[in-house]
Amino acid sequence: MERNLALVALFAALIAALGLIPKFTLGFGVPITAQSLGIMLCGTVLGSRRGAMAVLLFLLLLALGLPLLAGGRGGLGLFVSPSAGFLIGWPVAAFVTGLVVEKWRGASLAVVAGIASVIGGILVLYVFGVAGLAVTLKKSGYEAALLVVAFVPGDIVKAVLAGVITAALAKARPQSVLSRA
Amino acid sequence: MISLTSPVETRAHRWPAGVKLAALCGATVVLFSQEGLGFHAVVFAACLLVYRLPGRRFFRAGVKGLVALWPFIAVVLVWHIVIGAPVEGLVVVLRLLSAVALANLVTMTTRLSAMIEVVRWLAAPLRRVGVNTRALEIGIALVVRFTPTLADKGAQLAQSWSARSPKKPSWRIVMPFTVLAIDDAEHVAEALKARGGLTR
C-alpha cells in the first residue's frame, strides 16, 4: 500500500523532473516536451490505474499552482490554454498505455511497452490534443490535426525510449514494475 | 521547491481559497461565452489594473506569466490577419490572456497548504463513503518531496561519475538514475510504514 503510493508519487514527480529538460515551443503555443515520455512511463511501469493516478496527481498539483510544467509553468490558466487538450488527455493516455502492457504478454516487454506507448501516448492522446487545439484556437479538427503532426517524430523516439527503459527496469527491479507485478 | 505563490502579501492571500477558485470558474465560463471585442478589452485592462494594485514587484511577476504566451499570441494574430478576420483574432487573444491572468492571480495569492485544504474539502464526500483520502494528502506531499530530490539524486550520480571519469556522464547514467529513483521510492515507502503509513 505504502509502496504503491510512493511509486505513484515518484512518477508524478518524474513527469515534473522531465520538465527540467528544455522545451521547444511550436508556433501555435504547445511545446515539444520530454514530459510526454513521463506520461508513457507512468503507463508502462505503473500500469493502467496507478499510471493514470500518477498523472492525475501531477495535474492536480499543476492546478494547485506548482510550476511543474516544462519551462516552469503552472496554475489553472493552463487548462484554458492551447495545451489544455493534451493535459486532459494525459491520464487517459497513461491508462490506455498501461492497459496494453497489462493485457498483452505475448512479446518481449520492450516491444510491448514501446507499442503500448504509441497506442496510448500518441494515438489516444492526440485525439484529446487535437480537440483541445480546435476549441482554444477556434480551428477545424482537420486544421488542428495538421498542427500536431509536428509532434510525431519526437513522440516516436519517446515511445522507443519508454520501451527500453521499462524492460531494463523490469530486469533491475522486477518487483517495482507494477504493470507486470 | 518553490511554489508560484507570491511572497508579496496581498489582501487576497487571506481570502478563502475555495471562494477564489469558485469565482475563477465562474469568470472563465463568462469569458468564453462572450464574443465582443470591447468587453474583452475592458476585462483585460481590468486584470492588468488588479495586478498593479499590490505594487510593482507583484505586477512584474504577473506579467512574466503572460509574456510566456507570446508565441501563441503572435501566431493567432498572424493567422487571423491572413484569413482576414483580425477582430476575431484579437478577441481570441484577449480572452486567453484574461483567462490565464485570472487563473494565475488565484495561484499567486494562495498558499500550497490552503490549496491542499481545498482538496481535502473537495474530497470530503469520498471520505464519507469510506475512501482513504489521507493517501491523497500524503501523495501531494510526496510529489513535492520527490521533485527536488530527483534533481538532487541526478546531481549526486553525476558527481559520483565525474569523481572517477574525465568524461561527461553519458546515456549510461539513465538506468542507474531510474533505479536510484525507484529505490528512493522504496525507502520512502518503508519510512512511511515505520511511522504508521496509511493506517490513519
Next chain:
Amino acid sequence: MQGEAVISRSGDPSVTFEMAGVSFSREGRALLTGLDLCVPERRVGIVGRNGSGKTTLARVLSGLVAPDQGEVRVCGVDIAKDRRAAIETVGILFQNPDHQIIFPTVEEELAFGLLQAGASKPEAERQVADILARFDKSHWASAATHQLSQGQKQLVCLMAIIAMAPKVVILDEPFSGLDIPIRAQLTRYFERIDAALIHITHDPQALRGYERVIWLEEGRIKQDGEAGPTLAAFGKHMTDLGGHDDISDLAG
C-alpha cells in the same frame, strides 16, 4: 523444532521483545536463522560484523518486514500485524538518514509522525517547536531537509523518533555521523529516558551501562547475555580478527 517454538510469555507488555523461531530470507539467502529470544531487559545492545544481519533484525523487530517463519512481539504487540499499535510501540532510527527522511522541510518531517499518531495540527506544531527548542535547533524549522549535512540529517531523524515517544527505540548506528558534543548529549539523554533501547553499533564503548548484548554472526546468535562478558568476548574476537598483518587474511 524451528518454527514450532512458541513465545513463552506471550503478550507480556513488560518484556521489551520476544522472538520464537524467527527466520528471514531474501532471494534464496538466509539472512536470519532460527532466532529465539526473550528480552525483558531495557537496555540492549546488538553487535556483529558487517553483513551479520543487524539491520535485518532491526527491520523485523520494528515490523517493517514480517519474518518468513516464527513470531515476534515487542512489548506484547504483534508488530508486523497490528501496525496501529506498532507505531506507538516502536520507533526505529534507520542506519542511512537518506532512507528515513520523507518530507521537504524539517518541520514537516517532525510533524508527520505526530499527526499519524493522532495529534491535532496545532498540537503537532507545538510538539515540533518543543523538540526543536530542546535540541536548540529552532532555526531549522523551515530548513530544506535535502540541504542538510549528513550528521544534521541524522539528528533530524533522531528528533522525529524522540518526538513520537515510543515505548521501544531501535537505534541502528545512531552516532556514526554525529559530532562529539551531540553524541555526548544524546548518550546522556538516552540514559535518562523511560523507553527501552535496542542499540546496534560497532562501537562497544557506546554500550557502556547496557544490561544485555546480543552478538550476531551470519544471521545467527553467536553469543547473548550480560553486557560485560558478551562485549568482552566480542571485543577480543574482533581485535583478533583485525590483528592479522595482511589485509587479505581477513574473512567475512
Next chain:
Amino acid sequence: MQGEAVISRSGDPSVTFEMAGVSFSREGRALLTGLDLCVPERRVGIVGRNGSGKTTLARVLSGLVAPDQGEVRVCGVDIAKDRRAAIETVGILFQNPDHQIIFPTVEEELAFGLLQAGASKPEAERQVADILARFDKSHWASAATHQLSQGQKQLVCLMAIIAMAPKVVILDEPFSGLDIPIRAQLTRYFERIDAALIHITHDPQALRGYERVIWLEEGRIKQDGEAGPTLAAFGKHMTDLGGHDDISDLAG
C-alpha cells in the same frame, strides 16, 4: 584581500594541496569562506562539527564543484578545470555510500573508474579480481550492490578508489559504518600506502600518526597546524560543549 590571494608554490606536484581565497556558497549561504591553505604534509586530518563544511571542502578539493572564488590545486593540478589529470590525482570516498555507487554489480562498480582512466577491458578485469582478492571478497564480484549492507557498500566504495591508485585519497568518514577488524586492517593499509591522505572524521583517534589537522568551524578555519596540539584543542572544545548537562544548552 580575499580572492586576490595567489597560490605561492603554484604547480608544485609535491604539495598535497593548496588553496587561495577559496569561497563557496549555495542558495545565498556561504558554506566556505576565504580559505587559504598550503599543505605539503601527506597525512592530513579535517575535523569540525556537523555542518561545519567538511564535506563541502572535500568536494571542492576533488574538483567536483568549483569554488565561487579563489584557486585550488592538488599536487599542482588545477583540479576543477583539468578533469583528466584530476581523476588520476584525487580519489574521493563519499560520506554516504549510496551517493557513490552507480552500477548494479560490485564488479561493474569497481571496473568503471579503471576503464575511464584508460585501462583495457581485460586489464580492468584483472585489476578488479586483484583488489577483490586482496580484501578476500572475491565472492562479491557478481553480487548486486543494492543488496549489500551499509558497511559492505562502504567497503566496495573504498575498494573502487584504492583500485584507481590516485596520488591523493580523500576519505569522508571512511570508518563510520565499518566493523572493527576491517577498520583495523584499513588503518594499517592506509599507513603503508604511498598516496597522500586527507581524512575527514569525528573521531580524533582515527588521526593518530597524522602530521597535520585542519579544524573547520562554520566554513572557516578555526585552527590549523600540527596534529597533536590541534587535536588536543579540538578535543577539549568538543568535550566542553558536550559536557553541559542539559541537551538544550547545546548550540551549533
